[in-house]
Amino acid sequence: MTLSLDDLDPRTPIVVGVGQASERLDDPGYQRRSPVDLAADAAREALADTGADPAKVSAAIDTVAGTRQFENSMPMARAPLGRSDNFPRSVANRVGARPRRAVLEVAGGQSPQHLVNEFAATIAAGEASAVLIFGSEAISTIERFAKADDKPDFAEHVDGDLEDRGYGLRGLVSMHQASHGLTDAPSQYALFDNARRARLKLSRDEYAAAIGALFAPFTRVAAANPHSSAPVERSASELVTPTEANRPIADPYTRYVVAREKVNQGAAVLLTSVAEARRLEIPYERWVFVAGHADLRERNLMDRADLSASPASVLAARHALEVAGVGMDEVATIDLYSCFPAPVFNIADAFGLAADDPRGLTLTGGLPFFGGAGNNYSMHAIAETVQRARKAPGSYGFVGANGGSMSKYSVGVYTTTPSTWTPDRSGALQAEIDAWPAPVEARQADGWATVETYTVKHGRDGKRTGIVIGRLEDDGRRFVARTDDRDAAILDLLTTAERTGERTGESTGERTGESTGESTGERTGERTGERTGEGAGETADEPIGKRVYARSFGFGNRVTVYPSTMDELFPASPTVLRERYEHILVKRDGHLLEVTINRPEARNSLHPMANDELDHAFNAYFADPDLWVAILTGAGDKAFSAGNDLIYSASGKPMWVPKNGFAGLTSRRSMPKPVIAAVNGFAMGGGCEIALACHLVVADETAKFALSEVKVGLIAGAGGVVRLPRTVPVKLANEMILTGRRLTAAEGLAHGLVNRVTDAGKALDGAHELAAEILESSPTSVRISLQVMEETRGIPDVVDAVTHHSPALDDLMISEDAMEGLTAFAQKRKPRWRNR
Incomplete structure (x- = not known):
């Protein structure tokens, strides 16, 4: 007005x-x-x-x-x-x-x-x-x-x-997003500009020219401004032509x-x-x-x-x-x-x-x-x-x-x-x-996908890193991923989309048979980026809409052009125990596996490499039919585990956790065989979360349990804030989570966090005794008992849970172990379990 x-x-x-x-x-x-x-x-x-x-x-x-x-x-x-x-x-x-x-x-x-x-x-x-x-x-x-x-x-x-x-x-x-390289503003904004370029169906050169035409008038204004930090008038071409002074930053941006x-x-x-x-x-x-x-x-x-x-x-x-x-x-x-x-x-x-x-x-x-x-x-x-x-x-x-x-x-x-002041x-x-609708995000992306937008970051040393936001073909969920530095094919796709050897099967990582469409998941038209929905007006060098392959890891999502390239870049580690690990010790004794976190100088705290080794060892344990019980402990008598290695975390080095979680356990969806935590000394922060993820806990009398993350400005995000209130009384859990209160072994026993308490230094011995008792039972029965408990955990009604039918019960009744157990009982002899 x-x-x-x-x-x-x-x-x-x-x-x-x-x-x-x-x-x-x-x-x-x-x-x-x-x-x-x-x-x-x-x-x-x-x-x-x-x-x-x-x-x-x-x-x-x-x-x-x-x-x-x-x-x-x-x-x-x-x-x-x-x-x-x-x-x-x-x-x-x-x-x-x-x-x-x-x-x-x-x-x-x-x-x-x-x-x-x-x-x-x-x-x-x-x-x-x-x-x-x-x-x-x-x-x-x-x-x-x-x-x-x-x-x-x-x-x-x-x-x-x-x-x-x-x-x-x-x-x-x-x-x-940061774990995938989206830490800087140029990379984030480049995603928008590349998506806009694709929407307008402009080539890279056409879009660069548009950027130059947009900003050239800005330089004239800056050149005349006494407060300008760069009072230099530049032509449209000069603004977007890469040179030593005007190096690429993140496609499509130069400095x-x-x-x-x-x-x-x-x-x-x-x-x-x-x-x-x-x-x-x-x-x-x-x-x-x-x-x-x-x-x-x-x-x-x-x-x-x-x-x-x-x-x-x-x-x-x-x-x-x-x-x-x-x-x-x-x-x-x-x-x-x-x-x-x-x-x-x-x-x-x-x-x-x-x-x-x-x-x-x-x-x-x-x-x-x-x-x-x-x-x-x-x-x-x-x-x-x-x-x-x-x-x-x-x-x-x-x-x-x-x-x-x-x-x-x-x-x-x-x-x-x-003008009167008018409220907006x-x-x-x-x-x-x-309230606008939002796409569903896939934090872990696996399978064929299409590129929704992207950028390629350019380091001063010439290193290129591609960042992709894509949509999974199976369900349309959106994900963010990055390329691997060793994968020239995907970088070429994002940079030119016409890769050397594309038509002859010579791109990095391709194997015999791929050029004829024989690798898993390849379809007609994959080799030239053709797919349903690509039509007239698309430019030959347009990565957006092209087909890529995504796979998730503990360190994030990665994209390649072909599944075979992914397999070569990230070969699956055999699920068998290695003879030697750097940060853990493994000992096999018949059907028992003993795993020791071997970082006593760091109170057995875990960094990414130790987590990866524990993840591998437990993958091997759960895959091996001859291993029936596992014990996890920490080296020395000071600590079971002090949790996350905060000194490593503060170093600025890359951080990640396996998909199966801290120690390869806290996010593992299936734990079909028993894992016993032998807690000697401190189980702090992530160490306590590891113990909570195990089926059974044996602690010596010196043991202390605490979720101490609040003391350092963090939270017990590896399951502690979820599992502890389901393990001990809620009020006690609240106190431990909110104050970092330490629980003694005796208190842990009284409140159901600990199964058994031993003399000082005897937690591992106690765990062995408990493992021996489990090993006397049918491994098939133990495994299926764990499975049915897991299946019924989320069923609130007791009768519904009791009457829940699990196919595992049918498997149990026709198992060799069930027959052996009944036969041995009738013959009054000790069963000879076969785990089948």
Whole structure:
């Protein structure tokens, strides 16, 4: 609603000041400004930009809000030069403000515009009157001096409360995706651009040309911007042609078209109510209204129906324009968040914006050229938009701010035309988005599949790693997978889709017979990537839609072109005990297998290699008909197992757990033969979870059981939080899980966690005694007893469980062991069991 200035509600929020600051390493007078310094410089500019007395304006500020720097945007991030422990109040102190409220926003490029939207609403509600919003990055300086002898110290302590909203990473960071290489923004965004290219049926060269045409105008804007970190105009061809300086990053991106994080930049925006602006005597010509606004979040990556676009971002843009009462064709200036091409294309596609739109799609020069000032880029876009709006009174400016993996989108529409504050409907729209149908994800992907989208990451050393999101042919479930570094065929498929030897069967790993379609699962047309659904218009070098083969492992999903290649890259280990293992000991004694975790120097804690060996040993045990009982123990007298090797975990080396879980047991679905845990000393964390997964536990009197993960910021995720409440009284389980309380062997016996307690150092002997008792019984009966117990575990009604028919019972009645048992009883002799 358009009003005269006199008709405005006194609480109407307005932007009254904006400021920007920057310095480049090669600038004359370069001062090594800290993030706090740069944000304060921009804040001073914003105060001066009001046209009123800066000291008076500063004294009126009741709220300050800051965006996060990269160095505190992730739990593991570090600040090599130190940082403020209260960034918003550090900046406030620099400009003489004494706010009652200080906010540190969540991470994400949407945060500047989101803060403007949020605090404009706060002012409209009468809960604030003057809010200073700011952010900055000093990554260039930090990287330059991180290891220097004369490095500056950016650490500072500031008293005062701080509303730290945390990282805001829920749904944006996934251990599963990270294990497949989706740890960096270029790889994630490349998935979207490749999916879009396939949807538009463009070749790689055509799409590269489109990216170049999109971003070449951005470089012209950046070249003229005094705050730009890379003020160089480049041609469309130069932007996308790989060179030594413009190396490939993640297909289809080269270095020139991805966000440039090496910047020293700060920006600030000052909001006040109309009443406060009048009291501070801020001239009317400085007032800019937030006429339209919206904040929406896209579904998480694997839950999106279409990976070639972000409809939630488009919905946010449309709604903000609707609130402002204007269309995109009525907007005079546009700044679209441009960390990568995909977010720009996404909005441009929806509104029919051409790369050469005379208004331009950026006011700053964009993140690859102006600079990707971390979470704060859009603060610069807002500052430029406000300045342009003042120069063209009555015009409208559009700012689109993107965060996460095209995940969060905040929009602002700015104008000098007096406008009442209108609440948006983002909450209702978000509920609609959250109800959109989502594909079902296969965490473990096995079988033939088609490529839905992909990228290939390029290392500085020339190493290539392919990442694929695909759909399983059997049930359409979506999965993420990566390639194996040794597999040239799949990398060639993703890079060119016309592999050397494709038509003659000469690709890496192919075997005799594959070229004629004789390998398992091959179909007519597989050799050329033809399949039902591929039709006219597809380009010859298009990997999307091609057929690939997926297989899951403890370390993640892998894709190849052929099953035979998978078999060659990951040959199945024979399910027989090896003569020697590196991290465990195995001892076979008749029908008994003894397995010892042999890492006493690490209290028998487990790292991936030890887990793999235990997994193999138990695979062999369950597959061997002559092994009837297994005992698992730990070397030495200090610990059965201290659980996960935290020192190894903190080393940064690759982490994985076998598909069968910790120690090859905690996630194993079928354990048809008894496993006895002989617990000597500590069974802590994962060690306790191993014991819980075993059928029987013998502990010596020194044993201690605990789920201690909460003490180190983790949870007992290998079954502890599930099995313990089903083993001991729930209240006791709650206490152990929530406090890390240790349970003695005697307490474990009393509460049903332990079967037997022995003297100190005698747990293994006790386990042998228990195993001997089991071995006196029919191994067939023992095995089928375990099977029926497992089958009926989930049946809540006792009678239903008792009357449950198991085919195993029929097998038992015709088994040799059943006949032998009855015969031996009648003949009054000891049975001679055959396990069949």
